Amino acid sequence: QVQLQESGPRLVKPSQTLSLTCSVSGGSITSGGYYWSWVRQHPGKGLEWIGHIYFSGTTNYNPALKSRLTISFDTSLNHFSLRLTSVTAADTAMYFCARGRGYSGYDVFDSWGQGTQVNVSS
Amino acid sequence: SSELTQDPAVSVALGQTVTITCQGDSLESYFATWYQQKPRQAPAVVFYGHNKRPSGIPDRFSGSTSRNTASLTITGARAEDEADYYCSSRDTSGDHVIFGEGTKLTVL
Secondary structure, three states: OOEEEEEOOOEEOOOOOEEEEEEEEOOOOOOOOEEEEEEEEOOOOOEEEEEEEEOOOOEEEOOOOHHHEEEEEEOOOOEEEEEEOOOOHHHOEEEEEEEEEEEOOEEEEEEEOOOEEEEEOO | OOOOEEOOEEEEOOOOOEEEEEEOHHHHOOOOEEEEEOOOOOOEEEEEOOOEOOOOOOOOEEEEEEOOEEEEEEOOOOHHHOEEEEEEEEOOOOOOEEEOOOEEEEEO
């Protein structure tokens, strides 16, 4: 069973860059058919899709974050990463990584990390 | 459209049946996937596609779609079903994933 684990700084200063890594175990990020995603949840709010990356390197990003966002992977370390620049307090959230799979007519995030809380504050 | 609309809160008496709905234009092209999230936990999928349930999810969870509305039904609700429920699909462009705002289910 694949397991995902987020890591990275819990506190980021405004205007700086938020960088998180999701380590994948029990499976390879090069596994065909899957994509690797980031989802966040503002305090007391709902889920927000951030974006995802396919093994091919193709990315899809939330249009609201696209100008500040980069998702990449490192196959040698079997992990993928999120980089969000110019953060503000509005980026304070719980960040989840997840494995997704697209089918004809639907997508499923079938494995999730436990989440990591990131606070943006000076 | 890039929105999925859910009722903020729904309640059900223990053992009764409850339906949580999700409305959006994208649901005319895509099935909804339903996630359950309990406090301080990551979401977990409970229903997806055309009548699919992950292994380990009890068959009291079922789903359906009609036009632009997807529904998740819990038949015989149990105390452990109390959670937030989110629907998800692609947006109408097909390029992006979207989530509903979530429905807080209270089991009385």
